[in-house]
Amino acid sequence: TVLYKDRNMIERFFSKIKHFRRIATRYDKLARNYLGFLNLVAAIKWLK
DSSP: OHHHHHHHHHHHHHHHHTTSHHHHTTOOSSHHHHHHHHHHHHHHHHHO
């Protein structure tokens, strides 16, 4: 059940960040830009 809780938490996180169109459509071509924006979105979600 521990694995299920972790998986569920990760799936919910990705569901939330997909509300940002830039993440869902992979607008950035370079991996470093994509990762940078992904970190920014994660920080915004963490602060909420």
